[in-house]
Amino acid sequence: MPSIIKVEKVIPTTASEFADEGGSEYITEQLFMETIDPVVRDFVCFCVQRRGKEWLALYDEMCRVAGRHLFRGLGYAELKKLGLSFGLTEIEDTIRIVKAVLGQEYESQPS
Numbered sequence: 001m002p003s004i005i006k007v008e009k010v011i012p013t014t015a016s017e018f019a020d021e022g023g024s025e026y027i028t029e030q031l032f033m034e035t036i037d038p039v040v041r042d043f044v045c046f047c048v049q050r051r052g053k054e055w056l057a058l059y060d061e062m063c064r065v066a067g068r069h070l071f072r073g074l075g076y077a078e079l080k081k082l083g084l085s086f087g088l089t090e091i092e093d094t095i096r097i098v099k100a101v102l103g104q105e106y107e108s109q110p111s
Contacts, residue, residue, distance in 0.1 A: 036097055037082040039072070044084075044101040046071050053102060055095070062086070 044062070051061035063086055069075045076086060084097060 035083070036100060037084075039074070040079065040082050040084045040097065041101050043071050043074065043079065044098055048102070055098075058098065059094075 043065070047058055047061045047065055050065070051057050065071050066074065066076050066079055066086065074082075079085075085094060
């Protein structure tokens with residue numbers, strides 16, 4: 001009787017993991033976008049609508065919204081579980097998530 005082997009593909013979830021993987025930047029960004037939780041994407045869009053796209057103002061708004069649980073009742077802990085952290089040690093990953101979401105937003109707008 002033949003053995004069945006299950007193979008799982010591990011998709012990197014942080015900027016440093018993506019850098020370690022190498023490969024095409026386009027494919028890397030596409031894979032990265034696929035790993036962003038839809039709730040995180042919606043959270044970022046919600047904050048952009050409230051405050052705009054300028055990074056410092058947007059980051060302040062994201063912290064305000066998370067701190068007050070203004071988006072679907074989600075706070076810092078819940079958003080971190082979904083992949084969005086506000087800690088300084090993870091700021092590069094947060095910036096990358098925001099840029100990916102904003103890039104997708106630009107691509108989906110009609111010309």
